[in-house]
Amino acid sequence: MKQTNMQSRGPIPSAEERIIQYMDGELNDSDSAELLHRASVSPEIRQLLADHEQLAQLSQRAMLGAAIPAALEERVLAQVGQLAAANRTASAAFWNQSWIKYSAAALLLGGVLLSAFLLRPSDSAVPAKHNLAEQAPSQTPSSLFSFGNQAVVSAQGAGDIKVESRLLADEQHAPRAIANIRGAANNATHASSAARSYTSLQHSVPSKHTTVSAINRESKSLTDVAGMTPAAVNSSAVNSASVNSGNIATPAPLSTPTSVAASDEATVAQIGFVQNRNAVTSVAQLQREDSRNLAHVHPIQFDQPAGITNFELGLQTSSGFSYPASGPNVHPFADFRANLTYFLDDQNVVGFRLTSGLFQTSPGIVRTVTSSATIVHDEVTEQRELAEELYYGHRFLLSAQSGLALETALGAGLIPQGNTIALELGFKLPFGDHFMGTAGFSLMRIHSTAPLMRDVIANELSNSGSTPVVFEGSDIRNTLNGRIEYGFAYRF
Amino acid sequence: MNRNIRNCRMYAKSLLLLFVLGAYAGCAAIVDAPVQPTGPVTDVRSIYLPLTTVGDTLRYSLRDSDCNHQLCFVDTFAIVTQGRIAGNLAPGIIPAGFDGFHTTFPHEGYGMDLPGDTLFATTQNEAYNISYEEDHSHHSILTHRWLDLKQPIKDSASWQFTTADDGSGGNSGPIVLATVTLFDFTANLDGVTYTHVSEVTYRDSRRSSHDRPLQIKWYAKDLGLLRMINYLDGNRITDQRLIKHG
Numbered sequence: 159m160k161q162t163n164m165q166s167r168g169p170i171p172s173a174e175e176r177i178i179q180y181m182d183g184e185l186n187d188s189d190s191a192e193l194l195h196r197a198s199v200s201p202e203i204r205q206l207l208a209d210h211e212q213l214a215q216l217s218q219r220a221m222l223g224a225a226i227p228a229a230l231e232e233r234v235l236a237q238v239g240q241l242a243a244a245n246r247t248a249s250a251a252f253w254n255q256s257w258i259k260y261s262a263a264a265l266l267l268g269g270v271l272l273s274a275f276l277l278r279p280s281d282s283a284v285p286a287k288h289n290l291a292e293q294a295p296s297q298t299p300s301s302l303f304s305f306g307n308q309a310v311v312s313a314q315g316a317g318d319i320k321v322e323s324r325l326l327a328d329e330q331h332a333p334r335a336i337a338n339i340r341g342a343a344n345n346a347t348h349a350s351s352a353a354r355s356y357t358s359l360q361h362s363v364p365s366k367h368t369t370v371s372a373i374n375r376e377s378k379s380l381t382d383v384a385g386m387t388p389a390a391v392n393s394s395a396v397n398s399a400s401v402n403s404g405n406i407a408t409p410a411p412l413s414t415p416t417s418v419a420a421s422d423e424a425t426v427a428q429i430g431f432v433q434n435r436n437a438v439t440s441v442a443q444l445q446r447e448d449s450r451n452l453a454h455v456h457p458i459q460f461d462q463p464a465g466i467t468n469f470e471l472g473l474q475t476s477s478g479f480s481y482p483a484s485g486p487n488v489h490p491f492a493d494f495r496a497n498l499t500y501f502l503d504d505q506n507v508v509g510f511r512l513t514s515g516l517f518q519t520s521p522g523i524v525r526t527v528t529s530s531a532t533i534v535h536d537e538v539t540e541q542r543e544l545a546e547e548l549y550y551g552h553r554f555l556l557s558a559q560s561g562l563a564l565e566t567a568l569g570a571g572l573i574p575q576g577n578t579i580a581l582e583l584g585f586k587l588p589f590g591d592h593f594m595g596t597a598g599f600s601l602m603r604i605h606s607t608a609p610l611m612r613d614v615i616a617n618e619l620s621n622s623g624s625t626p627v628v629f630e631g632s633d634i635r636n637t638l639n640g641r642i643e644y645g646f647a648y649r650f
Numbered sequence: 651m652n653r654n655i656r657n658c659r660m661y662a663k664s665l666l667l668l669f670v671l672g673a674y675a676g677c678a679a680i681v682d683a684p685v686q687p688t689g690p691v692t693d694v695r696s697i698y699l700p701l702t703t704v705g706d707t708l709r710y711s712l713r714d715s716d717c718n719h720q721l722c723f724v725d726t727f728a729i730v731t732q733g734r735i736a737g738n739l740a741p742g743i744i745p746a747g748f749d750g751f752h753t754t755f756p757h758e759g760y761g762m763d764l765p766g767d768t769l770f771a772t773t774q775n776e777a778y779n780i781s782y783e784e785d786h787s788h789h790s791i792l793t794h795r796w797l798d799l800k801q802p803i804k805d806s807a808s809w810q811f812t813t814a815d816d817g818s819g820g821n822s823g824p825i826v827l828a829t830v831t832l833f834d835f836t837a838n839l840d841g842v843t844y845t846h847v848s849e850v851t852y853r854d855s856r857r858s859s860h861d862r863p864l865q866i867k868w869y870a871k872d873l874g875l876l877r878m879i880n881y882l883d884g885n886r887i888t889d890q891r892l893i894k895h896g
Contacts, residue, residue: 529879530879
């Protein structure tokens, strides 16, 4: 089967990365050939390839007949549960920082935080590691709305759990899966397992259930089996068939640790050691090749707090300008709006919005008949109208630590005697499992469908005969509203 | 993630962005230009045809409410001349310092009280409608000056004047109160739309605003007199409208 090269973007991978991709079965034929050629001419690469093959063989032998000890599994699951709990409390800890409080207050008061965050140095690109065994849970930053923050639960020896939290700003920079089996073999009594917990993606992946292949698609799998010895692997390595009653058949000699699933409920941890004839096979590939083997791989439930739905309710007010304006150009608290948002997926949302706002619309024609003429007055004036809008938004995570996200949106709606189209750019900052502050800027074009002057005059002339028609007003029918919006949103 | 899928998504997003921008740009005008409020007219000469258009004509239709037959609808016209020429035509009538142009309203109708030759004498501040006629009995020229406009011309601006009759040696007639009742509006007159039109209503100052005015005139920028309604004795009204110029 032709493999898909997973190295889609980024710098040219190193030889070891290529080898890992090769071992994972992620290289296509030409890339595999290239790698083998490089190995043939480079002793270093050849040695690296040999090392990895040896490690793979060790792990393959280790899984034969092995099963997860019940005690270890319980400990792993317990640690995963603690991780989920820590993640849930992380956002609260995050908000215990005073500057965040002040920033949030400023956000709600006037959107000042908008510029503050723009000027704030980004810390999202710096990976951070947190060892839960050594650090307080509050020091593990995560939040419901964080994207790409993944934790790696690795087994050390007899069930010692080390959790690494790696913050990923972008899936493009996500560390690839690394199967790192360390040490030598003398600790046959130590069971080891690898578990991965995706502590983020709760917000970005609204669906609670994601298949193992989804993990591969996200290229965020991390497995760190630290401190394991070959003997330990031999004695305690986990056969995928033994995990979660999966009974995954592993027909070929080489294997590698693959996916582990963990939910915030700590219900499932899957450790799959699957193998292929010549190279380690990813779960996604195995899924394609032998769906029977994966028949018992249950969908992974990400570490997303229970009770989170795909719906979000937001309330905002806004201040801004209108152009051209019949009255003052700038209006404080010009609009009040409520929006209901539905998450199509991790980044795309659609919604419906009701806005009580100030729009430049025509109040209607005022007609006055004098002795000399018929005077008609029609001019768009600023009026408070109710607008109904539909919108589509796309969210980007800016900071995995704070959960700060950027949202762009396009909306269109109706107002009495008119319609609207809007472009928006805003920020969303969570301050709890459900709440988040929102601030942004929107540019809305309002088109009034009131008749133009020539139509008004023509209509009047048809009624008034030879009586001259005087038109007072203007032909302004297209206006622009610029608004700085601020408020909060609640995700159910 | 598969490269192809990524590329497809990127292309889809790019297309969406292009679509949005295109839709925005496709609007002929994202917003309409604001209407700049017209300030007061401080040079009344800008309301009349420029004096450089010597020889230009203004044709009017005149309708008399007292007429009930078709012949009451007549055409009149005005001829623009230069101030000096107008002064030569009526020596001593145009006051010093005024420019003016001459209009002639030939008697083409039946039973119409049409004015004779008329001079519009203007300065930056004032515009007079001067009509004159010879008083054969006294061998003199009777001149009537009607202060059409006085700057600043703006909404609700008003001024007063007294018609002069130098044939009797002094001011006579009622004190006329002129008020700008409509300023800078758009009017459709017999199918033609004019912009920047102002309406001035002239009343006898001794009468209330509810009484019939003496006269109502419409002035269009760069055209001058666009319409003139005379409220005559009884309920008789003459309505003179510009129908053509140039």
